[in-house]
Amino acid sequence: MYPEPIKKISKILSDFPGIGPRQAIRIAFYLANQGKHLVQSLGESLEELQQIKICKECFSSFEFSKGENGLCHICKDKNRKDNIIAILEKETDLISLEKTKDFKGKYLVLGEISKDGILKGEQKLRLNSLKERLGNNQEKIEEIILAINPGTLGDIESSLLFAELKNFTHKISRLGRGLPTGGEIEFADDETLRGALENRR
Ligand SMILES: [Zn+2]
Secondary structure (H helix, E strand, O other): OOHHHHHEEEEEEHOOOOOOOHHHHHHHHHHHHHHHHHHHHHHHHHHHHHHHEEEOOOOEEEEEOOOOOOOOOHHHHOOOOOOOOEEEOOHHHHHHHHHHHHOEEEEEEEOOOOOOOOOOHHHHHHHHHHHHHHOOOOEEOOOOEEOOOOOHHHHHHHHHHHHHHHHOOOOOOOOOOOOOOOHHHHHHHHHHHHHHOOOOO
């Protein structure tokens, strides 16, 4: 019933976070009605996204320039502690934590928690890569901070991660005290996040 190009793009859009099939169709028609200019600049912007690569250590996205070794600026930074790692779901959480300027360790971006609370394929790969990295160290690392959003799914995922990682570190703490249940790290203000970071347990 819908024109084929509308169907095609809305199928792609409906996989986006927070976008359902109906919204996808609306956006597709919106784009079609905007004319050439928007579609063209959207195409160009998408093209530029190819300069974004995923860091081979922390799995966050960063702007890649030639001659780099595949590490983002945080993983490359010699002034940051290698023996404290914060695990979070997504880059936007990482950016929020970075804004507090209170965290001097490294990160692992795990990917968003699935609705059934289990670790998906890509998350398993990322976790295994961290375990491999930690396993190569002579000593256990000092601390792993689970900066996973509070809430039922976050709690399930945190206990899964706890079981997976407890042998690699002296301490696993959970960020979230001070964050309201269901509250998102991404949207928390600096002050709240700083408190949650200080009061981790
Ligand atoms: Zn990195």
